[in-house]
Amino acid sequence: MEQALLLLTLIIYLAAFVSLITRVRDRICHGLIWLAILSHLSALAFRSIVAGHPPFTNLYETILLLSFLLALRLVLWRRQIERRYSWIILLTIMGLIGAALGMPSSYKTIRPLMPALNSIWMYLHVPAYFFGYMALVLAFIYALIFLLRGKNESSSETLNLIRRLDNEVRIAFLFLNIGLVTGAIWAYHSWGNYWAWDVKEVWALINILTLALYFHLLKPKGIKKVFIVILTFLTVVFTYLGVSFLLRGIHSYL
Amino acid sequence: MIKTYLRVFQIVVVVLIGALAISTLLVPEDSALIPILRVLSPDRFYASPLNIALWLTLCLVMLLAIFLKGMPGFAQKCLHFLLVMIFLLIIYDKTVNQRFYISIREEQEVNFTSFLEKPGAAYDIPIRLLKFDIQFHSGTNAPAAFTSQLLINQTDTALLAVNQPLDIGRYRLYQNAYDRDYFVKAISNQDTLITQFNMPFNLNQWEIVLREFNVTTGNFLVEVDKAEYQVAPDEISNLSGLKIKFDRPSPRYTSIIEVVEVTGVNILAILGLMYLLVLAYLLGWKQSNVQ
Numbered sequence: 001m002e003q004a005l006l007l008l009t010l011i012i013y014l015a016a017f018v019s020l021i022t023r024v025r026d027r028i029c030h031g032l033i034w035l036a037i038l039s040h041l042s043a044l045a046f047r048s049i050v051a052g053h054p055p056f057t058n059l060y061e062t063i064l065l066l067s068f069l070l071a072l073r074l075v076l077w078r079r080q081i082e083r084r085y086s087w088i089i090l091l092t093i094m095g096l097i098g099a100a101l102g103m104p105s106s107y108k109t110i111r112p113l114m115p116a117l118n119s120i121w122m123y124l125h126v127p128a129y130f131f132g133y134m135a136l137v138l139a140f141i142y143a144l145i146f147l148l149r150g151k152n153e154s155s156s157e158t159l160n161l162i163r164r165l166d167n168e169v170r171i172a173f174l175f176l177n178i179g180l181v182t183g184a185i186w187a188y189h190s191w192g193n194y195w196a197w198d199v200k201e202v203w204a205l206i207n208i209l210t211l212a213l214y215f216h217l218l219k220p221k222g223i224k225k226v227f228i229v230i231l232t233f234l235t236v237v238f239t240y241l242g243v244s245f246l247l248r249g250i251h252s253y254l
Numbered sequence: 255m256i257k258t259y260l261r262v263f264q265i266v267v268v269v270l271i272g273a274l275a276i277s278t279l280l281v282p283e284d285s286a287l288i289p290i291l292r293v294l295s296p297d298r299f300y301a302s303p304l305n306i307a308l309w310l311t312l313c314l315v316m317l318l319a320i321f322l323k324g325m326p327g328f329a330q331k332c333l334h335f336l337l338v339m340i341f342l343l344i345i346y347d348k349t350v351n352q353r354f355y356i357s358i359r360e361e362q363e364v365n366f367t368s369f370l371e372k373p374g375a376a377y378d379i380p381i382r383l384l385k386f387d388i389q390f391h392s393g394t395n396a397p398a399a400f401t402s403q404l405l406i407n408q409t410d411t412a413l414l415a416v417n418q419p420l421d422i423g424r425y426r427l428y429q430n431a432y433d434r435d436y437f438v439k440a441i442s443n444q445d446t447l448i449t450q451f452n453m454p455f456n457l458n459q460w461e462i463v464l465r466e467f468n469v470t471t472g473n474f475l476v477e478v479d480k481a482e483y484q485v486a487p488d489e490i491s492n493l494s495g496l497k498i499k500f501d502r503p504s505p506r507y508t509s510i511i512e513v514v515e516v517t518g519v520n521i522l523a524i525l526g527l528m529y530l531l532v533l534a535y536l537l538g539w540k541q542s543n544v545q
Contacts, residue, residue, distance in 0.1 A: 021384070115399050115416040156509030170537040177533055190417050192428045192514030194522055195344055197300040199278045209271050216260050216267075226407040235275075247278060 002050070003101065005043035006064070012036035012098045013071075017090045026083070030075060033090075040097075044068060051110040056126040056128050057117065059105045059244065060100055065127075065248030067096035079107050081138070089142050099166075125179055129204075132175030132238060139168035140233040143226040162222045169229060173211050176197040180204055199247045203239035260525040266315060270308050276508055302366045308347055313338045329536050336529040343522050350514040355430065358383040359508045360465065365424065366424075367512065377423060379407045386432065386507035400432055401508040414511065421516070430512040436503040438474075442496065451503075467503050472502055 016032035045062060046054045055061040058110065068156040070093050074086060142165040150160065183201070195201065210232045217224055277299040278293055292298060299305055316334040319325045325334065356368050359411050363382040365389045370377060381404055388400040401415040406422065414420050421426040449455050454463045465482075467473040474485045478493045485491045487502045 022390050060384065112394055112398060113461060114394040115397060118399070119417050174331055174530075174534055181530055185523045185526060188520070188523065189419075190428070192419065192516075194347065197296075202274050202278050206274055207272050210269050210275075212266060213267060216263055218257055218260050218264075242450050243278075 002043050002046050005039055006044060008098060008099055008188060009036050009039040009043060010094060010101065011096050012039055013090060013097070017087060017094065018201065020083075020090060022088050030078075033071065033075055037068070037075065038069060040064075040068050047110075053113050053117075054123065056122075056130065057113060058060040058070065058107065058111065059241075060103055061094050062126070062130060062240075063100045065130050066133055066137070067093045067100075067132055070096075070137060071135060073138070077222065085145065088172050090146075092137060094210045107199065116117065116190050118187060121182055121189065125182040128182060129179035132172045133240070135172035135175065136229075136233055136236055139165055139172055139229045142168065143233075146222060146226050153180065158222065162225065165222075165225060169214055169225075173208070173215070173230075176204070176208050180208060184254070197221055200239065200243050203235065203243055207232060207235050207239055255322065255324050256319075259315055261325040262315050263312070263319075266308060266312050272311070273305070274358065275307065285345075299346070306349070309341050309345060312351055313341050329532055333529065333532045333536060336532065339527065340522060340525050343525070344461060347517075347522070351517055352425075352513075354513055355426075356511045356513060357433070357508050358380070359383075360386050360506060367426075377425070379422065382408075383407055383509050384411065386509050388432065388507065397432075400429065400509075402511065414509075424516055425515045425516050428512040428514065429509070431510040432506050433508040433510060435508075436467070437506050438503050439501040440464075440498055441501075442498040454490065457498070460494065462496075462498075464500070476500070 012032055013036045016029055016036060019029045019032060045054045047061065047064075051057075056065050058172070070089060074081060074089050074093075144162055146158065146161055146165070149161075187196065188194045201220075211227065214225055214228045217228075261309065273294060276291075277294045277296050280295050293304060302478040313330060316338050318333045320334055320338075325331050350368065353476075356369060357365060358364055358368075358381065360383050363380050366376045366381055368380040369407055381396075381400055384405050385403040387403070389398045390396060391398045399416065401413055402421060404412050404414055406412055412420050414427055414429045416429045418429070422453065435450060437448050437450055440449055440455075440462075445457060447455060447457070449462075449464055451464050454461055456462070460478055461480075465477055467474050467487075471484070472486070474487060476483045476485045476493065483491070483493050485493070485500060487500055490497055490499045
């Protein structure tokens with residue numbers, strides 16, 4: 001049932017994507033995205049009911065959560081995202097859902113929750129991180145567009161792009177910090193230890209330190225900002241995937 | 255001045271990022287191959303003077319920027335001051351606080367003071383594990399919850415569960431994990447013995463070792479004077495002249511409790527939340543760069 005709902009979701013997102021690039025009326029396009037979001041939410045809700053816990057305890061579930069948050073951002077904060085960039089975001093969403101659908105079944109297996117995860121802090125810590133990741137994905141997209149454009153930094157279009165980049169980075173930085181602080185408080189409640197130098201914790205700290213450079217530039221030019229965003233995005237990808245697959249710690253949730 | 259602080263901040267942060275990243279990619283054995291990497295090895299780096307020095311330098315730069323007019327705006331000063339407090343408290347927590355593990359089997363009693371670096375009369379407290387309870391997710395071997403019922407100081411009972419710590423003076427107990435082994439009751443003539451797998455024991459002239467319990471066949475593999483036998487549980491078996499009965503294996507749990515010295519660093523949570531509030535204010539309501 002869940003896989004069927006996800007497949008339906010992917011098809012509707014594809015329809016929305018096609019309508020966007022063929023310049024069909026806005027209403028139809030957004031209507032399709034909303035329909036896809038509804039289907040997406042149904043899949044997540046179904047998963048949660050069957051698993052008995054919210055859908056953010058392994059890689060498969062968090063990829064679906066990330067794509068869902070991206071879709072919500074696309075429709076609820078429409079004014080912050082220009083229509084001409086929406087197709088890239090839709091493509092990203094479809095890519096994430098496709099990746100989730102294509103995962104081996106062992107990654108999709110519902111596993112029982114560890115006792116330590118049975119805490120209210122999970123509902124703050126994990127969603128905060130993925131909200132931050134969502135904003136960072138958008139920032140990364142703007143950074144790539146900036147690089148591909150290669151135009152004059154003082155042109156109004158580029159300045160607009162940098163302004164949007166600033167916006168996404170601020171959201172990402174705030175929510176990455178919320179994730180880190182709530183994680184530390186949760187760790188203290190569960191294990192009496194705010195900070196254990198676990199590999200995931202260290203890489204989460206690296207993400208924040210890297211992104212903090214964005215706000216501490218001597219001359220905050222567009223290209224420097226873009227470089228920092230791309231670097232942070234790469235460290236976040238390593239934190240999200242690399243740590244789980246290559247390194248081992250208490251945060252290895254596959 | 256602002257430029258100097260920013261430049262120093264950038265350098266320290268870049269060095270920290272590099273050192274932290276490399277430390278996660280190394281394993282302790284790497285330092286044996288390449289000695290120069292010993293300083294960044296994960297079993298050494300985090301508690302090392304180098305790591306502490308980097309964080310203290312960062313704190314110093316931020317403090318100088320705050321107090322020597324290197325930072326505009328009260329909110330920014332507040333934010334960085336909170337960060338300095340948080341970093342210093344974490345360094346203090348990691349270097350000063352005692353932290354250790356206690357393993358207690360069911361019905362076993364340990365004395366708390368014997369685990370302390372500085373034992374004291376105030377903590378001459380016996381702790382007995384009365385019962386260890388574990389619930390599994392249905393149809394699986396994965397634990398859903400586990401608790402330790404403790405008798406503290408021979409008078410007070412307390413329940414220790416995951417995410418529900420207990421306080422003993424300035425020490426906090428956390429239900430960290432558990433261990434499980436199996437014991438088997440062996441009865442021969444009038445003798446009753448409790449044994450474990452792969453632990454040789456003697457009965458009269460026989461040397462007996464219980465090797466394993468096969469869940470599929472439901473039989474024990476028993477070695478009597480080096481000869482192997484398949485033995486059904488709960489039945490008297492004749493093994494090389496030895497008449498013996500083995501009961502089905504019973505699990506015996508050991509509760510693993512983490513003990514942490516609480517020295518007031520729980521204000522870190524409050525500082526962390528204050529930091530988030532100020533950060534939200536700066537990033538949300540104030541549109542300018544945080545410099």
